[in-house]
Each structure stands twice: as structure tokens, then as C-alpha cells.
Amino acid sequence: MLDMFFSNSLKLSLPTTTSKYKNLVEKMNSREKDLKKLGDKELKSLVKPLREKLIQEGSGNNEVQVEAFSLVREATLRVLGIRHYDVQLVGGLVLNEGQIAEMKTGEGKTIVALLPTFLNALYGKGVHVITVNEYLARRDAEYVGRVHKFLGLSVGLIQSEMDPKERKQNYQCDVVYLTNNELGFDYLRDNLAFTKNDIVQRPFFYCVVDEIDSVLIDEARTPLIISGPTKSPVDKYKKSTKLANALQKDIHYLVDEKNQNATLLEEGIEICEQALSVSDLYSAEDPWIPYLLNSIKAKELFKLNTHYILNSEKEVIIVDEFTGRTMEGRRWGDGLHQAVEAKENVPIQDEAQTLASITYQNLFLLYEKLSGMTGTAKTEEGEFEKIYNLKTITIPTHRPLKRKDFPDVIYKNQYLKWQAIARECAEIYALGRPILVGTTTIEKSELLATLLEEYGIPYRLLNAKPENAESEADIIAQAGALKSVTIATNMAGRGTDIILGGNVEYSIKAQLKKFIKKLPSANYEEFLRNETENTHLGKFLPFFKQIDEAWFKDEINIQKLEAVLNNENLDDASDNIVYEFGTLLHGIIEEQLKFQESQKIKVAELGGLHVIGTERHESRRIDNQLRGRSGRQGDKGSSRMFLSLDDRIVRLFGGENIVSMMENLGLDDDTPIQSSILNKSLDSAQKKIESYYFDARKQLFEYDEALNIQRNGIYTERKRVLEAVSLRDWIIEYGERTLYDISIATKNSDFLGDRKNLFYHSVNQITGLHYNFGLAKKEVEIEQIDIALKQSFEVLYALKELQLETIENGLMRELERSFLLQQVDKAWQEHLQKITALKDSIRWRAYGQRDPLTEYKKESYNLFVTMLIQIRHRVVYLLMRSRVFMEQR
Template identity: 50%
Template sequence: MIEWITNKIVGTKNERELKKLRPLVDAVGALEPQMKKLEDADFPRKIAEWKAQVQENGRPLDDVLPEAFALTREAAVRVLGMRHFDVQIIGGAVLHQGRIAEMRTGEGKTLTATLPCVLNALEGRGVHVVTVNDYLARRDAEWMGQIYHFLGLEYGVVVHGLTDAERKAAYRADITYGQNNEFGFDYLRDNMKFRLQDYVQRELNFAIVDEVDSILIDEARTPLIISGPAEKPASLYKEIDALIPRLVEEQDYTKDEKSRTVSLTDEGIEKLEKLLGVPNLYDPAEIETLHHIEQALRAHALYKNEVDYVVKDGEVIIVDEHTGRLMPGRRWSDGLHQAIEAKEGVPIQQENQTLATISFQNYFRMYTKLSGMTGTAATEAEEFQKIYGLDVVVVPTNKPMIRKDHEDVVYKTEREKFNAVLDELEECQKRGQPVLVGTASIAKSEVLSALMKKRGLKHHVLNAKQHEREAHIVAQAGRKGAITISTNMAGRGTDILLGGNPEMLALDEVGPEPEVPEDGDPRGDRAGRGRTKGLASEVRRRTREV
């Protein structure tokens, strides 16, 4: 009751934080006429002047902030024809302060990030902008890089396939864009080198993490692992794999799907000892056999084809559980990958051993200053504060929100759920309303696609198997009557325009399709420069997927 009365009188904590930032927005706005009078050549001159003041004379960044933000805003107008809205100025200030800015889908987080990037680049210690995939890293760097170039700042991109020399050059730039995995693996590789001059990274100064809830919460404990070939042979895998189907769940073993572990029962141990002709599986001499059994059991009981991995061209390829993307070249460690290869009857490759490892949580906590942006952070505010010491500020939308978000609908069985989805899709298609359907796995997307074919509903399927067609499918998901089924790999950062994307139609005619980003979100258009009246709802059933 007291908290309610306090909020009524002085406002919520978030409202108070936004109120503190209003004078800054006004200060940036007051400088706009002055910045408009500058010649193009004055922009890099101003940046060089501020760099000298910050690095040589110790001028605080907060003191330069209004001018730097106003200059960046004017640069964006001249180069891209895009002016930072006042809410984006607020978002930029929140990021500079080392906090998390929650900005709704379509509010222009990519443009917002340029403000703290330019300001913090004045220190000359590097700014890292962390994205969820290589496509977004390239796209954002090339797109926003026009602003940095106009201001006389250097920018780099760290993506898969670069040499050490190219990586070092990218990290030496004022602002560096890259995927979260690339930053983490570069850190691990540097720590395996013998000479400091061979390191590609420099100090971990300031990072802005896009989709911060996905990277710092959902994937926080995901280990990044560099491995090398182990000396022990893999001859036992096929022999053990042939025995696993003889084991009965609950009778011979139990499994814990949450922790992804399996445990043999006394009956299961006795059965395997008889089948293998081993007197005691837990004898130190049989430790390698027991290890093979446990991994083979995990492969059969916990890891499913078309969900956790796919088999393609005689190889087992991992599917990223967070994005639905295939991860060629990545392998599970400790013999698990070999056990799955034996299960699927494909050639068993040499087992690897871990040489270096770090989690995203531990890596990003090493930055001197850390900030992030996402459309959904307030729900994890307590975790952000507890784990990373990061506060969340909810930035208001530039225009009033007109989208309708319906309540979730829960069904007892999957059959009922799919029938309800099909009925609704049929109605949407009849009235010409485009629909984006999100699924939890590749297998579910293909089950739903098969049911839609039976109903005669025209649609497109986008999952890890259709990676090559991703750009075209996502870009045209807004055409009249279009139905697009997608795993959560698709659409992040992509314009899904009502009526279709004319830019992509033109690209189809004049050139090859570029790679497109991950994670579908049907809830609005991009960059806050126009709104579409849309609907968003979610259908669930009571299973472990909920």
C-alpha cells in the first residue's frame, strides 16, 4: 500500500529515471541548430578535437555527451536521412551509463547504439557492439559505419573466416561489431598464445550487447569450448551403441531432461555387465567402458534427430537450441558427438578433448563497462542486477503502441493445439492477413507444414534446412495472405513489410540474395518510422516446451 501511494506521488523508479534524463534530451536538442550550421569537413575535426581533450586532458565523457550526441544525430541525418528520436537519445544515454535499455521491437535499437559508440570511442580504448549472428554484425557495421566514416572514426567487423591479421585490425578500430561467439573464441585463442604481440584482442573496455536477454541470460552458461584431438581410440562406440536399445527406461536407467543426465539403475548395471562379459563396470579398469555407456545412453535418451541435431551429407550437425540454426564444425565434447554418430550410423570422427573454455557469463563480466538493449528485459531485471550488476530502464516508444497482444491459449494435447492453429490460419488467409508462425524446433515446423498441406493452405517453411532461402522467405512474409512457418532462427533485424519488401524483390531481379538474420518477431515494423496495426498471440500446450 505504501509503495502504491509513493508511486502515485513521486512516480515509479523507471519514471524517475526517465525524468532525470529529460534535461539531457533538452540539451542535445538545443545544440541541433548549431550542428546544422557545420560543414561536412567540420565533423571529423570536432571528433579529433574531443579525442584529444578526453585522452590527453582528461575531459569526462559525460561532459562531452550532449555535443557528441547532437553531432552524431546530425551526421545520421546527412548520411542516412534518419534523425535520432528523443527516445533514442534516452536509450543512448542509458547504454552509455552501463545499463540495459529495454526498447520495443521496431524502435530503432541499431541507430540508438551509434550514440554511445561515438561517445565512448573518444577514449580510444575500443567499443564492442555484440550481435547474435554474423549477418547482423556485417549489416549493422556497413549500415551504421557510414555515420562513423563521416565522423572520421574507424569501424571493424569480426565474423567467421577472418585471419588473425584481419581480426587484429578489426579490434584496433574505434568501434568493432561482431557475433558473441567470435568475441568469446578470440579471447580463448588469445589465451592459448605464447606471445602478447600475437593477441588479436586488446583490453575489454566497453560492450553494447544487442538482444542482451538472449546472450546474457538464455545463453549465459553456454560454454565456449576450444578442443583438440584426443589420443584415445573410438572403437568402443559402435559396440556399445548396439547394446543401448536393449535397455528399458525407468527399469534399467532414469533420465533428467532438464539437466540432460542419465543414471543406470542396479538392474541396468547388471544387464550391461552380462552383455559385455564384465564382472564390475565400476572397476577402475573399466572406467573408459562406463564413460562410453553413459554417453551412448545420453545420445539415445536425450538427443533427438531434427531437434538437437540434423544428419546431413553423412555428418551430425548441431542445431543451436536458441536460434534453430545449424552449426557446422561445432561438436559436442567428451565423446557425446561420437556416440550420436554411432547411433545415426554415420562415420565416427576422432574424439576431441577440451583445451580452453569459458561461458558467456564469465566472458562479459570481464568488460570494464557493460550495457545492452533488447525488447524484453524488465522481466529479467532481477537476474541482470544480481548476476551482472546491470539496471534496466524501460524506454518509452516514440509513438503510442497500437498493436494488440492477446493472452496465451493453452490446450491439453498437441492435436487440439494444431487443429486450432490450422483453423485460425485458414481464416487469416481468407481475409488476406499475413501470418508468421513460430515453432520450437525443426521437427515441429515440418509437422505443422505437413498438416497445412493436407488442408491445402499455401505457405513457406523456414528452418535450419532452408538456410539458403531465408532472405527471400523472411522479406516476403508480409505479402497479402502469406503464411510463413519459422523456427526462432528467422527475421531478427529484418524488415517484414505489409505488402512485401520491394528492396528484396529488386534484389531477386538484379543480384544474389544476401544472408538474413535470426529469430522471427511478427510484432511490428522496424526503426520506429511507421507503425502497422498487427495482432500477436501465442498458442501453447502443457508439455516440457511451455
């Protein structure tokens, strides 16, 4: 029965780029028969010698790869009922080399990741599998993670709601599933930790990034930031919003949609200065210009139900433009979020002061070995190679692609476009073919839903609004069923295959849920928690719990369910309900498998899944991801994009050429253009946008590179502080260098009076040293005093140490660590603020014929050196001037 569903006959035919892997795959296939003869215990016993061989010879050794991949393939078949295709083995080999495997949607990237993660996890250093959202991380850890557990590895999962203790336990596992956000924020939090025990992560070793283009390209435009609250000038935001609403576009200000910027014109500046009763909006003491520009951006560029939504608590929640998901806890920086809150007239939350930050580029370059997989990486292969030193290798599909991509059609306005989309949905729905419609915003998904209601077409809606929060996986899984119409806001990283005829495993799950409701327990979940022996179903409680774990926590697997059923002697059960349940489960599986197969044949005969795109995205990859939902594993399918002249990409990047083309052809308003010339024009526009964003990401990376050297230095120093048993020698060195700094500063000063007095005063203020050098008797050179001062400092420090140790053993060591960490963190936060201000102003250097990046590197280095000196001085001052008071009882 399961062979029908999971069969995958193989014949390997590789293009030149991947032909070098053919011999390795053939060796893996030749080992398969021998491994099949082994029992589970014998199979698992092969792991230990493989680990020893790996540590001796390395993961690049061909024999080690063959043994490991063969082992994982056999384990996956036994645990999940799925056998790796030969092309999936090739994908695993590419990932193990630290490269990007481009594999089309539906080619099974999730189980491909099992191969290199198992092999590299044998080193015992920890392997990370990065996914784009928490649902996929949890699903993969619970479902495919069982293969790793079967082979004796530990599997960890990081979720946003976990406390530090749970996180630390999970990061210690051999294979850890998590999102890029959690990885980055945990890294930053670890480098703000106050004790060694607060650190949750291990050093980064090997990483596989699922949807690597989404993580390292789309999300790499903005850095990850951990911030602390600072008081927001609420009044300024409110006044700026009122002024922005009163000002008129192109008269008082200009808006650059391409670059997402706004500029006040002279007339607008005058009106604002009069309204605010200020003489200069750009005043350094009381600047108004950033608040006004943010309010104009909020008004013109950031739209409700497109860029953000309002939740039930009236909070502004950002919507990810690439995935269509809400980004809880994320806020726009530099006061933009507060400006949007003022625009929507909701409570304005505090501004944020940066405590720590890192770009995704520099975060993932921390790994010893990095790899990734996606269906759409070739369009960005240049960026992957330049920034991350990752080559992109296209893996052939298991079966030939049969999807037909029709040319785009373009209408004169939005109204005509949406009417045409609704008509196309009606025509295809009448045939019975499944339809998937991808929209770019929540607003547009709801517009189409309203139109379909007028046509009487049933649909399922998937977008970021909480009220539409039907299970994402359920909606996508059944998008290939007969007469299914699915509207989804963006399809990037949805993670669930669309199977023609519907997903049989989700269908079975739905049937089981219906049957569960018939059980005599008032509440099924309560029944599962009931450990009482008096329950007439009590002896079957473990059986029900296994069913619950397998089916009601998204750990969906037919083979496991059948194994559970076969292990229970249901025929001899005296309880009719349990017997009925078991019999029904067998029946449901058999019936649903046959039904799904017949449905799949019907849908394929009708032409497969039809994908409709309602707008071109700025990135070709996002469009390709939408199209890629159709034509999975050699299935039939088709796709078409519907556009209008007032779509953003057409309007901003080539609209005039297309308008003149329509006028020259003399077409009616209702007649769309459909031509290969149009498609080429739009492809060219998308390439320009991609090039623009690549330059922006490259600039972000180049500027952060200079800061990254400093960040690594500070974080390395911080780690040494946490791990050191004693910091005494460290502080003594700080004191000696402080004295030297004072000496140099005094000698180089322009002070015209008695330099020795200045010198002694500085020494006394910072170190607390009171030393009489007999100034009245004779002149003493400062160089001679340096040696005496250093000796005196050591004596004074020893006395301070003795005094504190008499109060409490180890107190001096704790004060050293505490003061040092406090001052490092405080100085770094101040440094980040100065760096932000430097970035904002440095571009003006170009007008003086100086390279802004070179100037930035010089000045940021000078700021960093100054910061290090300040840390030394502050730590010495605090330690020498500190007083400990005993509480009287």
C-alpha cells in the same frame, strides 16, 4: 520522396525511470538547427576538439554526451536518411552509463548503438559491438558502420573465415562488429599464442551487446572451450549404443527430462555388466558408465531435426535451441557428441581435450565498461544485476503499443493442436492478413508446411536445414506483406524488422536483380570484374560497381542509390542501356515507395501482422520475442499461442493440473481451454524453469570464479613472458626457488636414511649440479649448502648461456621463452583436466555435511599451487638438461 518513408516526428514523454535524461535530450534537440547549417567538412571537423574534451573530462560529462550524440544524430541523417527518435537518444544515454536498455522490437536498437559506440571510440582504445550471428555483424558493419566512417572512425568486422592477420587488423579499428563466439575464441587463442605478434586482440575497453539476454543468459549455460583432439574409443561408443537400444526405459534406466539426466537401475547395471563381461561399470581403470549414460541420453533426450541435423557430409551439427540456427564447429562435450554420432551410425570423430576455457560471465566481466540492449530483459533483471552488476532500464516506445495478445488455447493432443493452427492460418490468410508462425523445432516447422500445402496456402519456410537456406533477411523482411505466410523455427536475434506491407528496400533490390539479368553481359558478376576499356559500357563501370556495392552486398540504402544516380549525367549518356538502367532505377524507387505505402494501409486496416506460437518456450523472453515481431512502431497486430497437453512444458511443469481442469469442465476432446487461469499456470511453470536455469548458471559462475582467478594469473604471467625482452632473471629465480623446494621437501620427508644423499640426488636430477661437499669428511648442514648451491647454479647457468650463445646469438633467450611457454600451457591443460574431475566428484562432499563449493575452492587452490611448482621444476630441468646439436653439412 524519402521524407515520406523516413519521417519521424517526435514528442518526448518519459516515465519516472528515464525522466532524468529529458534535459539532456532537449539540449541535443536545441543543437540540431546549428548542426544542420554546417557542411559535411565542417561537421567532421568537430570530432577532433570533441575527442580532446572527452579525454580531459570523460564520457560521463553531460556536455560531452550532448555534443557527441547531436553529432551522431546529424551524421546518421545525412548518411542513412534516418533521424534518431528522442527515445533512441535516451537509449544511447543508458548504454553509455554501462546499463541495459530494454527496447521493444522495431524501436531501432541498431542505430541506438551508434551513439555510445562513437563517443567511447574517441578514447582510441577500441569499442566492440557484439551481435548474435555473423550476418548481423556484417550487416551492421557495412550499413550503420558508414556513419562512424563518415565521422572519421575506422570500422572493423570479425568473421569466422578470417585468418589471424585479418583479425588483428580489424581488432585495431575504433569500432569492431563481431559475434560473442568469435570474441571468446579469439581471447582464448590469444592466450595460447607463442609469440607477441600472434596476439590479435587489444585489452577489452567498452562493449555493447545486442540481444544481451540471448548472449549473457541463454548462451551462458555452457563455457567456451578450445580443445585438441584425443583418440576416441570408437568401439566403446558403438557397444554402448547397442546396449542402450536394447535397454528399456523405466525398467533398466530412468530419464529425468527436466534436468536432462539419465540413471541406470540395478537391473540395467547387471545386464550391461554381463553383456560387456566386466565386473564393475564404475571401475576407475576401465570405466563404462559414462559411455552408457551418454548413449541413453542420445537415445532419449537428443532428437534429430530438433537438437541437431545431419549435413551432406553426414556430420552431426548442433541446432541452437534459442535461435534455430545451426552451430557449425560446435560440439557437445564429455563424449555426448560421439554418442549421438554412434546413434546415427555416422563416422565418430575424435574426442576433445580441453586446452583453454572460459565462461561467458567471466569473459564479459573483463570489459572496463559493459552495456547491452534487448527487447526482453526485465524477466532476468535480477540475474543481470547479481552476476554482471548491470541495471535494466525500460525505454518507452516511440509510439504506443497496439498489439492484442489473445489468451493461449490448449488442446488435448498434438494432432488437434496442429489442425487448429492450420485452420487459423487458412482463416487469416483468406482475409489477406500476413501471418508469422513460430515453431520450436525443424521437424514441427516441416509438419506445419505439409498441412498448409493440403490447404493450398503458399508459405515461406525458415529453419536450420541447408536446403531451406533462402535468404533469412529476405524472408523476415517480407513477412509483413499482404497474404504473406511465414513459418520460422525460433525468432530470437533475427535482426530484420517486419514492416507492414513488406520491406520496400528489399522489394527494390528484387526488382533490380530482375533488371540486371537483362544486361548484355553473359555474366553480370564477370562484367563487374571486367576492367577492359573496349567494353561498350566500360566508362560506366565505376557507376555499376557503386550500385553493386550498395545493393548486392546487403548494404541497402535508398538515399545512397539516389545519390549515385544523381551524380551521373545519365541524360547525356550515349549508351541506351545505361540510360535505361538509370531511368528505371528512379522509376522503381518511386513506384515501390508508393506501392508499399498503399500495401501498409491495407494490412493495417485488416489488423496487421498475426503471430502464432505453436508451443510455449522454457523462457518467457523467447515467447515475448516472438510476440514482439507484431505491433512494431505502433502498428496494429495480434498474437496467440496454441498448446497441447503433451507439449514438453505442459507435460513436465503443470500438466496434471490442466488435465484435471479439462476433466472438471467436462469439455469434448475438440474443445480447447482458453482462460486467464491457464495463462497464469503456464507463466508460473516458466518462472520455475527460469529459476532452475538461473541456479545452474549461478553455480557455473561460482565454480568458475575460483578458476577465473587462476586463469587470470596464468594469462597475465603468459603475457609478461611474451612481452619480456629477456627471461634470464626469471629463470634464475625459478632455479633458486627449485633448490629451496628441494631443500624443504627433503627436510620434511620421512626418509630414514641419509637425507643429504637424497638432497644431493634431487638437486643433481633437476638442475644438473654436481657439487662435492665433502660428505665423507664431516657433516654439513643443508641450510649452509643452500647458499653455495644458488651461487653454483648461477655460475652453471652463465656457462650454459655462453655455450649456447657461441652457437647462435639469442639462442638462450629463445630457449627460455619456448620452454617456459610450453610448460605453462602443458601444466594448465593438465590442471584443467584435474579441475574437471574435481567438479564431477566434489558434490558427494555434501553427504559429509561439507559445502561442495568451499571444498572445491580449497582443493582447486592446492592443485594450482602444485601446478606452479611443477612449472618451475620442469622449466629448470629442461633448460639445464637441454643439448643443442649442430647439423653436419
